[in-house]
Amino acid sequence: MRDRASGQFLNKEKTAMFFSSNTDSENRRKILREGGDLVKGSYERYLGLPTLVGKSKYNTFRCLKEGVWQKINNWKNSFLSSAGKEIMIKTVLQAIPSYTMSVFKLPKKLICKELNGMLAKFWWGNQQRECCIQWRSWKKMGQSKENGGVGFRDLENFNLALPGRILQNPSSLTTKIYKEKYLRNFSLLEVKLGNTPSLIWRSVWSYMGLLKEGLRWRVGNGNKIQIWGQK
Structure with missing residues (x-):
């Protein structure tokens, strides 16, 4: 099947058909007939991004939280110094949702509360203790070092600008x-x-x-x- 607009051919191994409820049966048959034998399967993600976002945006992007959690739970992180934690947060943990945030605006609950809360807990605590005292708010930690912060990225504003x-x-x-x-x-x-x-x-x-x-x-x-x- 060739796209008339771009002149390119569809890769049948990476192609799936999705019809809305407003598509009548005759048009469905025509499209399927033009497409030939397509591979039937579930393509919930493409290039790391969700192909469909349901009513619950939180459930759709919850995998980002799980990805950050897996990185934090690495046993090697227990031996990181303050400088090592700073590099870990800036270069690894805060970079995990960046690709998705360049396309979608994520729910505030996921960014402001859960992701930032996980990063704050990782910064102030350690793997052996569940509870830790957070001596400074995470928002102030995002200020520059000249202003008393560490320079961590503000994920909410970063997500607002990227799309x-x-x-x-x-x-x-x-x-x-x-x-x-x-x-x-x-x-x-x-x-x-x-x-x-x-x-x-x-x-x-x-x-x-x-x-x-x-x-x-x-x-x-x-x-x-x-x-x-x-x-």
Whole structure:
């Protein structure tokens, strides 16, 4: 089966068909007939990302928490010094959800409470003691070392900024698709969320507020400046 838009052929070993409830049976038969013999199987993830996100976003991305937990429970981490823990958190533990956060905006419960709580417990405690005193809030630990922190990444703000990078490459196929679907009649700063948006578009759209806060207006040639205001 060849994609008429891109001219590429589908890899049948990595292809599965999914139809919404609104797809009539005749169109289903046509698509399946054009596709030929496809491998039947369950493809819940593709390139490490979920192909479908159900009603519970927390359950969909809970595997990130489990990945961080497995790294923390490594017996070798019991012998890490403070410097070793700092490197472990910055280069390994906080990097585990980065790939997923570059596409999806994760639930606050998962980021603010559970992931940050696990990292704080790992920093202040050890493997032998379940309870530990956290002498400083994790938010303050994210400040620079000059301001009394350690410089740990703020996962919530990091997740807010990452999905917006999808639109930074105008020539990419992803950018062209989203421009055609959501930005056809609006500029980037005027675009609305729309009806029944995908989770990826919700994640990108939530980045717009952060983008507008950092924008600065240049005068340029002055053609768009209205000296006397609008009537």
